[in-house]
Each structure stands twice: as C-alpha cells, then as structure tokens.
Amino acid sequence: MVKQTIQIYARIKPTKRQTGIYSVEEENSALEIIVPRDLADGFVNNKRESYKFKFQKTFDQEAKQDSVFEIIAKPVAESVLAGYNGTIFAYGQTGSGKTFTITGGAERYNDRGIIPRTLSFIFQQLQKVSSHVYTTHISYLEIYNECGYDLLDPRHEASKLEDLPKVTIMEDPDQNIHLKNLSLQQAANEEEALNLLFLGDTNRMIAETPMNQASTRSHCIFTIHISSKEPGSATIRRSKLHLVDLAGSERVAKTGVGGQLLTEAKYINLSLHYLEQVIIALAEKHRSHIPYRNSMMTSVLRDSLGGNCMTTMIATISVDKKNIDESISTCRFAQRVALIKNEAVLNEEIDPRLMIVQLKKEIQTLKDELAIITGEPRTDDLTQKELLKLEELLKTFVEDGDPESMLDVGADMRKIHYCFKHFKQLLNEKTIYDTGLSSEETAEEKADTVSAGKEEMNKLQDLLQQRDNEINILVNMLKKEKKRAQDAILQLNTSDASGSRGTETSLGADQKSLIPSNPKDFVTPEKKPGFLHRKAGIRDMSQGRQEAFEIFKRDYADSVTIEDNKHLLKQRFSEAKFLGEKVNEARSKINQLKGEIEQRRMQRAAQGVTDASVNTNEPDPVEEELRKQIEEEKKCYKALFNRLKGLKTEIEHLQFLLEKAKMKLQKDFEDWWSKQTMSLQDQSPPANSSSVRRVPGLTPLNSQQRLRSSSFSETDQTLPTGESSLSNSMSSYTKSEPAKRTPRSVSSAIPLTGDSQVDADIMAFVKARQNLIQKKGLSN
Numbered sequence: 001m002v003k004q005t006i007q008i009y010a011r012i013k014p015t016k017r018q019t020g021i022y023s024v025e026e027e028n029s030a031l032e033i034i035v036p037r038d039l040a041d042g043f044v045n046n047k048r049e050s051y052k053f054k055f056q057k058t059f060d061q062e063a064k065q066d067s068v069f070e071i072i073a074k075p076v077a078e079s080v081l082a083g084y085n086g087t088i089f090a091y092g093q094t095g096s097g098k099t100f101t102i103t104g105g106a107e108r109y110n111d112r113g114i115i116p117r118t119l120s121f122i123f124q125q126l127q128k129v130s131s132h133v134y135t136t137h138i139s140y141l142e143i144y145n146e147c148g149y150d151l152l153d154p155r156h157e158a159s160k161l162e163d164l165p166k167v168t169i170m171e172d173p174d175q176n177i178h179l180k181n182l183s184l185q186q187a188a189n190e191e192e193a194l195n196l197l198f199l200g201d202t203n204r205m206i207a208e209t210p211m212n213q214a215s216t217r218s219h220c221i222f223t224i225h226i227s228s229k230e231p232g233s234a235t236i237r238r239s240k241l242h243l244v245d246l247a248g249s250e251r252v253a254k255t256g257v258g259g260q261l262l263t264e265a266k267y268i269n270l271s272l273h274y275l276e277q278v279i280i281a282l283a284e285k286h287r288s289h290i291p292y293r294n295s296m297m298t299s300v301l302r303d304s305l306g307g308n309c310m311t312t313m314i315a316t317i318s319v320d321k322k323n324i325d326e327s328i329s330t331c332r333f334a335q336r337v338a339l340i341k342n343e344a345v346l347n348e349e350i351d352p353r354l355m356i357v358q359l360k361k362e363i364q365t366l367k368d369e370l371a372i373i374t375g376e377p378r379t380d381d382l383t384q385k386e387l388l389k390l391e392e393l394l395k396t397f398v399e400d401g402d403p404e405s406m407l408d409v410g411a412d413m414r415k416i417h418y419c420f421k422h423f424k425q426l427l428n429e430k431t432i433y434d435t436g437l438s439s440e441e442t443a444e445e446k447a448d449t450v451s452a453g454k455e456e457m458n459k460l461q462d463l464l465q466q467r468d469n470e471i472n473i474l475v476n477m478l479k480k481e482k483k484r485a486q487d488a489i490l491q492l493n494t495s496d497a498s499g500s501r502g503t504e505t506s507l508g509a510d511q512k513s514l515i516p517s518n519p520k521d522f523v524t525p526e527k528k529p530g531f532l533h534r535k536a537g538i539r540d541m542s543q544g545r546q547e548a549f550e551i552f553k554r555d556y557a558d559s560v561t562i563e564d565n566k567h568l569l570k571q572r573f574s575e576a577k578f579l580g581e582k583v584n585e586a587r588s589k590i591n592q593l594k595g596e597i598e599q600r601r602m603q604r605a606a607q608g609v610t611d612a613s614v615n616t617n618e619p620d621p622v623e624e625e626l627r628k629q630i631e632e633e634k635k636c637y638k639a640l641f642n643r644l645k646g647l648k649t650e651i652e653h654l655q656f657l658l659e660k661a662k663m664k665l666q667k668d669f670e671d672w673w674s675k676q677t678m679s680l681q682d683q684s685p686p687a688n689s690s691s692v693r694r695v696p697g698l699t700p701l702n703s704q705q706r707l708r709s710s711s712f713s714e715t716d717q718t719l720p721t722g723e724s725s726l727s728n729s730m731s732s733y734t735k736s737e738p739a740k741r742t743p744r745s746v747s748s749a750i751p752l753t754g755d756s757q758v759d760a761d762i763m764a765f766v767k768a769r770q771n772l773i774q775k776k777g778l779s780n
C-alpha cells in the first residue's frame with residue numbers, strides 16, 4: 001500500500017505580454033501571485049498584494065510538453081504499470097491550457113500532451129516486459145450537463161449528442177462504481193490507442209458549435225485500463241489511469257452568458273462546486289461523509305479522490321491581468337487538494353476461470369501420474385473388476401486368523417472409502433460379522449483364544465476348589481475316626497475289666513457304630529459330596545468304607561505325588577490367568593497401533609489431495625515408528641502366546657495325571673478292601689473259641705449285606721503302604737468280585753489297640769459273632 005497526498009503541480013500558460021503578476025521560486029517550489037496596484041481595490045483581498053502557493057513544481061511558461069510528461073505523468077504511469085490506480089487531472093479556467101497539457105496541441109508533434117506521451121511510454125514498457133502478459137483497454141467518457149457520454153461510441157458521428165445512450169453510474173454492494181454504456185476498447189499497441197484518442201477527440205468536437213465549445217463546457221476522462229498476469233498464474237493485476245481534462249472553472253457571473261449557455265455553465269460550475277465540496281470534505285479530519293454522489297464527475301473519480309489511487313493535479317494558470325482572480329482561485333483550490341491523502345493498493349485478484357482451468361489441469365496431471373504408477377487409468381468410479389478384487393481382499397483379511405495380517409489397498413481414496421463402506425455393512429449384518437469372527441478363531445485354534453481360555457480356567461479353578469473342600473472334609477473325618485477308634489478301645493478295655501462278655505446289649509451307641517455289620521453301614525450318617533460320590537463304583541460307598549478309604553489314602557504311596565500335582569496345577573492356573581491377561585493386552589495394543597497406522601494413512605492421503613507439497617509416495621516416519629512398535633508388540637504377543645500354549649498343555653497333562661492317580665487310588669483301595677475281607681474270612685476261628693469276644697448290640701445281616709461283607713485280619717490291621725502290595729491288589733481286583741465270593745463273617749475297619757492279646761480277643765469276638773449269625777441265617 002502506498003499512502004500519498006495528491007500531488008499538485010502548477011503550469012503557467014505562455015503569454016506574449018509582460019504581466020509581472022507572478023514569480024516562481026524554484027528553491028521553495030512556490031508560486032507567488034502579485035496583485036497589481038490598479039487591480040487591488042475591491043479585489044480578492046484588498047489588504048494583500050501577493051499570494052504564495054506551494055506546489056510540487058511550477059512549470060513556467062517556457063516549460064515543454066516532454067518535461068511536463070517526464071515529471072508529472074511518467075511516475076504515475078509507472079505506478080499504473082506496477083498495478084496501482086492513477087489519476088492526473090487538469091484544473092483551471094477556460095483557455096488556461098488544460099487540454100493542451102492533457103491532450104496536447106494539434107499543430108506540432110512536440111506539442112503532444114500527457115495522453116499520447118503516456119500511451120507511447122506505456123506500450124514501450126509493455127514491450128520490454130516478457131514476464132507478464134498485458135492487456136490494454138481504452139475508455140473515453142465525456143460528462144456534459146451531468147450526463148455521461150461514450151466518446152468512443154461509433155454512433156457519435158451520425159447522431160446528436162442527446163440521442164446517444166447515456167453512460168450511467170452503477171454501484172455494487174462493495175460500493176465499487178461501474179459505468180453502464182461506457183465501452184472499453186482494446187488497444188493492442190500505441191497506434192490503436194492513439195486512434196481511439198483521435199476518435200474520441202473528434203466526437204467531442206462534433207458537438208461543438210461556435211457558440212458552444214464542448215471542450216470548455218464538458219469534463220473528459222480518458223482512461224487507460226491495464227491488466228497483467230504471469231503466464232500460468234491465476235492472479236491478475238488490474239489498474240487504470242484516468243487522464244482528466246475538466247471543464248473551465250471560471251465563475252458563471254464572470255462569463256456573462258445566458259440561455260442554454262447559462263444552463264451549461266450552471267451544470268459545469270455545479271459539478272466543479274461539488275468537486276470542491278468533496279475536496280474540502282476530504283481535507284477535513286474526522287469527516288465521515290464525503291459527498292461523492294452529488295455529481296457524476298465526483299462519482300466517477302471517487303477512487304482518485306481520497307481512495308485507492310495515486311493522484312496528481314495540474315493547476316493551469318493564465319497570468320493575464322484579467323484572469324488573476326481565477327488564477328488565485330485555482331491555486332487556492334490546489335492547496336486544498338494537496339491535503340487529501342490517498343491509499344493506493346495493488347489491485348490483484350484471482351481469476352476464477354483461470355483458477356478452474358489451472359485446477360483441472362493439475363487434476364489431469366495427477367491422474368496421469370497415478371495411471372503411470374498404478375498401471376491403471378484412473379476413472380471417477382471403481383470398475384466392476386476392481387470392486388470384485390477388493391471384496392476378495394476384504395474377505396481374506398476378515399477370515400485371516402493371524403492378528404498380524406494387514407489390509408493393503410494402497411493410497412486410492414476410492415478403495416479406502418469402499419473398504420469402510422464394506423466393513424460397515426459387515427458390522428450391520430451381525431451374522432456375517434459373527435461368522436467372520438468365528439472363522440478367525442478356528443484358524444487360530446479356538447481353545448487358544450483368550451475368552452475360551454478364561455472359561456476353561458474358571459472351570460478348573462472351581463474343580464480345584466471343590467477338591468480342596470473334599471480333602472478338608474476327609475481330613476476332618478479321619479481325625480474323628482481316630483478319636484472314635486481310641487474311644488472304642490477304651491470301651492472294650494472297660495468291658496473286659498468289668499467282665500461283661502457275650503451280651504450284645506451291654507455295648508453303647510458309640511461302640512455299635514464302630515462295629516459295622518457292613519462297610520456300607522459305617523457309623524456316620526453324613527453323606528459326603530464331591531469326588532468320591534461322583535466316581536462310578538464308589539457312589540454307594542458307606543460312611544465306614546469312606547473312612548477306610550481316607551485312611552488308605554493317607555498312607556497311599558502316591559498321595560504325595562497327587563498333592564504335588566494338585567499344587568502344581570494350581571500354580572499353573574494362576575500363571576495361565578496372568579498370561580491370558582498379558583496376551584489380551586498385547587493383542588489390544590497391536591490392534592490399537594494398526595488403527596493408528598490406518599488413520600495416519602488416511603490423513604496423508606487427504607493431505608496429498610489438498611496440499612501439493614505433501615508427497616504420499618515418500619515413506620512416512622510416523623508410520624515407520626508405529627510399525628516398529630507393532631513388531632515389538634508382536635514379538636511379545638508371540639512369546640506370551642507360546643508360553644500360554646505350553647502352559648495349557650502342561651495343565652491338561654497335570655489334570656490327566658491327577659485323574660489317573662485318583663482312579664488308581666480308588667482301584668487300589670477296592671482291591672485292598674476285598675483282599676482284607678477275604679483274608680479275614682480265611683482266618684476266622686472256631687465258634688466256641690474262648691478267645692472270641694462277643695460284641696453286644698449287633699444285628700443280623702441280610703443276605704445282601706452278607707454278599708457285600710468283608711473283613712480285617714489281624715495281620716492287615718495297617719493299611720497298605722507299598723507299591724507292591726497295591727499292584728498285587730490291583731491284579732486281583734474286579735468290580736464284581738466281592739459278589740462272587742462266598743459270604744463270610746462281617747467285620748470292618750475295627751480299630752485295634754496294638755496289644756496282641758486284646759486285639760486277638762476283639763477279632764475272635766467279631767468272627768465268632770459272624771459265625772453265629774451265619775449259622776442262624778442258614779438255619780432260617
């Protein structure tokens with residue numbers, strides 16, 4: 001932006017007479033007008049004899065047209081070529097040399113005025129510049145009686161001025177002035193432009209009559225419009241240079257005209273009056289309203305006066321004595337004009353048509369480049385073949401169980417959009433989604449998926465807890481049994497000491513429970529839940545037999561191994577749970593990183609479309625970093641996954657071992673139990689043996705009970721502890737075996753005292769009782 005006050009220059013019209021009314025101070029750029037004594041009375045200011053006015057320069061009478069052009073017009077023309085608006089207007093009374101200065105004299109070539117010289121200069125400059133393309137247009141407006149006429153209208157010659165279409169002022173919302181019916185004639189060179197000047201001047205003269213000199217009564221604005229742009233650029237610079245020849249500024253009263261001429265004079269003076277008002281308003285500070293609209297001339301020159309323009313005024317002065325008052329008036333007007341500040345800006349605008357053409361061209365270039373890279377011509381829509389190929393890719397991606405698998409469709413936004421659309425469809429159609437998900441799980445081993453693993457883990461933990469409970473119950477029972485055994489021994493000893501033998505009724509309730517008629521009928525009425533009852537073959541195990549089983553189990557050689565395995569299994573479950581969580585975390589992290597990469601790619605692709613400086617073919621450091629992170633996470637995921645897999649195998653194996661050991665324990669127990677029963681049967685003493693003590697309170701066994709009965713021998717009072725005894729037992733064990741054997745006397749896991757004499761008595765009593773019962777049963 002260039003801020004500048006309107007530049008004012010004075011030009012003195014040559015005169016042959018010696019006036020002596022003015023002096024020019026070159027140093028101070030001042031013009032002094034001296035009022036002659038004979039004119040001083042009643043004149044402008046009778047108290048003063050001289051008036052000093054400051055100008056940028058005063059061109060005295062001998063000043064030539066070329067120097068006027070060089071100093072006044074050339075700088076303005078240069079600004080216009082640079083893209084700024086410019087105005088040069090001549091103001092002065094009739095015959096003071098306005099037309100001569102602006103257009104020039106008609107007689108000599110050297111008298112050419114500012115317009116032809118400026119045209120010549122501009123076209124010379126345009127020829128020198130090859131970096132820009134310039135277009136030049138000319139318009140020539142005449143304002144006469146507040147009406148605008150196009151001096152370049154070819155109908156001028158054949159029509160009266162009144163019949164010609166009038167140039168009217170239009171204002172857009174941004175308060176820019178547009179002149180309707182004013183033609184803009186293109187001038188490709190100096191000659192064409194000069195022809196237009198000549199045409200306009202000719203048309204102006206046609207309206208003149210001896211009584212009505214149009215040049216005196218009208219304002220003329222010759223405008224050179226220049227537009228320039230760099231080849232390939234959509235930015236256009238538009239500037240214009242108004243070269244204005246105003247009507248004579250003399251006052252009507254002085255002219256002494258009447259009729260039509262008076263009317264014209266009024267109009268002319270009115271418009272100059274409005275021009276003066278505008279200039280006064282602009283010179284005042286804080287004046288918000290400038291009356292541009294009052295006249296056509298001020299409206300047209302709106303930009304030139306206090307607007308976006310570099311404006312220069314030439315005050316033409318006639319120094320004849322009779323014109324001294326008008327000369328002073330002209331100079332005063334110029335002083336006011338000099339106060340007006342203009343702000344000239346570069347008039348650049350984007351040509352939307354050129355912008356569209358440029359963008360279309362760029363799109364085509366990009367399409368061509370893309371076609372070269374992809375080997376396929378780019379169309380607006382994806383082809384059927386491309387769509388099918390994409391769907392195949394998507395299907396493979398969805399069904400691929402590998403969490404590392406990637407969907408790569410390149411940087412084609414149409415394909416990326418289609419993928420999103422397709423995924424949305426898949427999500428909406430839940431069945432398809434579920435199918436896709438399950439197939440993914442199958443490929444990766446269903447059992448290895450974290451959700452399945454968790455479920456399995458929970459089940460196993462429940463089982464473990466259940467078994468722990470069972471163990472606790474059994475331990476408690478064992479303690480109870482031991483206590484009862486001790487109590488029974490105590491009771492037996494007491495009975496012995498009191499001599500009460502052979503009476504069943506003399507035994508207390510506790511003792512009765514210690515001598516079961518059948519292992520099934522063992523003392524405690526409690527039913528035990530859990531492991532023992534779940535296993536086939538021991539569902540019907542009686543409380544007594546259960547207790548025997550507990551004792552057997554306690555001393556069982558493999559029980560330590562079983563316990564160790566249980567403990568290990570528990571540990572492995574905890575580890576598996578921990579690993580499962582870690583695997584889940586790693587998987588989530590990988591998915592999150594994949595999402596970030598996809599997002600990044602989308603962003604880059606979008607940037608590539610909007611920002612030409614972004615090259616999407618170049619590797620993206622952010623994406624590289626994300627890929628590295630994914631690789632790390634994958635390594636971690638793989639390690640965890642493999643560990644979890646190994647752990648699962650180990651857990652399954654441990655479970656199998658436990659199950660197997662328990663089965664073996666049970667079988668060994670059953671075998672041992674029947675072996676003990678058999679042995680007890682074989683060793684039963686004679687019915688009347690004195691060593692047998694009868695246990696009171698026993699009830700006869702029914703046939704079924706007898707079939708299931710078993711016994712303890714003295715030698716087998718302790719439970720088997722060695723592998724060999726177990727394996728021996730195993731070899732003779734069958735589930736139905738007890739039923740095949742000959743029924744014998746019944747006993748149970750009778751706790752013995754450790755005293756051989758007492759124990760022998762106990763056992764003799766039990767066997768004797770059994771014999772009696774058997775005999776009795778048979779006789780019955």
Ligand SMILES: Nc1ncnc2c1ncn2[C@@H]1O[C@H](COP(=O)(O)OP(=O)(O)OP(=O)(O)O)[C@@H](O)[C@H]1O
Pocket residue numbers: 012013014092093094095096097098099100101105213215216217246247248316
């Ligand atoms: N500097 C000059 N050198 C030589 N002749 C001049 C000069 N200035 C004006 N003249 C002559 O003076 C006469 C009147 O000049 P001009 O027509 O330019 O006045 P004007 O101000 O344009 O008058 P109008 O207002 O009537 O148009 C013309 O014949 C012109 O050639």
